[in-house]
Amino acid sequence: MREARNGPSIKAELHKEREAEVNQMEKHRRVFLKLSGEALANKEKGGYDLPVVQNIAEQVKNAVDQGIEVGIVIGGGNYWRGRTGNEIARPKSDQIGMLATVMNCLYVSEVFRSEGLETEIFTSFQVGSFTKLFCQDEADRAMSAGKVTFFAGGTGHPYFSTDTGIVLRAIEMGADQVLLGKSIDGIYDSDPRVNPNAKKFDTISISEVIERRLDVIDHTAAVMCEDNHLALFIFDLREENSIFKALNGTIDGTTVTA
Numbered sequence: 001m002r003e004a005r006n007g008p009s010i011k012a013e014l015h016k017e018r019e020a021e022v023n024q025m026e027k028h029r030r031v032f033l034k035l036s037g038e039a040l041a042n043k044e045k046g047g048y049d050l051p052v053v054q055n056i057a058e059q060v061k062n063a064v065d066q067g068i069e070v071g072i073v074i075g076g077g078n079y080w081r082g083r084t085g086n087e088i089a090r091p092k093s094d095q096i097g098m099l100a101t102v103m104n105c106l107y108v109s110e111v112f113r114s115e116g117l118e119t120e121i122f123t124s125f126q127v128g129s130f131t132k133l134f135c136q137d138e139a140d141r142a143m144s145a146g147k148v149t150f151f152a153g154g155t156g157h158p159y160f161s162t163d164t165g166i167v168l169r170a171i172e173m174g175a176d177q178v179l180l181g182k183s184i185d186g187i188y189d190s191d192p193r194v195n196p197n198a199k200k201f202d203t204i205s206i207s208e209v210i211e212r213r214l215d216v217i218d219h220t221a222a223v224m225c226e227d228n229h230l231a232l233f234i235f236d237l238r239e240e241n242s243i244f245k246a247l248n249g250t251i252d253g254t255t256v257t258a
Helices: 002-027 050-065 090-114 136-144 162-172 206-212 219-228 242-248
Strands: 030-035 069-074 119-123 148-152 177-182 203-205 231-236 254-257
Touching (some): 030 050, 050 090, 069 136, 090 119, 090 148, 148 162, 203 206, 206 254
Parallel strands (some): 030 069
């Protein structure tokens, strides 16, 4: 008899959990996701790690199937980092980095398509017929139609990082939140790899991030978040199903309030 009584109770709990996930997703109707280029790289053979990209595509597809509109920005660090190309002028170095983000978006977009997703790529400068030049109205139509929309090329100007690029596009496109997938599970008051007693923040305001100069996003992007009340969520991209969990609020990370 005890089992019979517990059965419906377990089902009710599962139903509540599912409802909570759906409610969380409904709160974030339009979300921007930042992926690092390094996370996509095959460190042993070079090039891309196809299974990793396919796994990301599956997670994003689950979100899209739930009605979430997803915009994606990808860093170019697997090819080039503008700030480290000291042998040439910074503007040219940054331009190479912008092109690296375009290549990453072209590859990831095609893998997403092979997984059954519709995609669109917008760039901040002309790339022939490979992509579309960014237009807010066109990008809005693409996202509203359920297409995973990639924003490549950063801001199109040197001296601005992809952090600034994603915040700029998220603000322009009216995103509810920006998800930052990193190699660490949130924000700490100091580097946990150096300080074993580093304290992790579950929640922190963007003004405190700016004040303490915490290494989350670059200063320009942080100020833009503060001025435009854009919330961030930082999570460990390496955790299983991390993107889908981040979208439904079931992953341990740090929420940055604005």
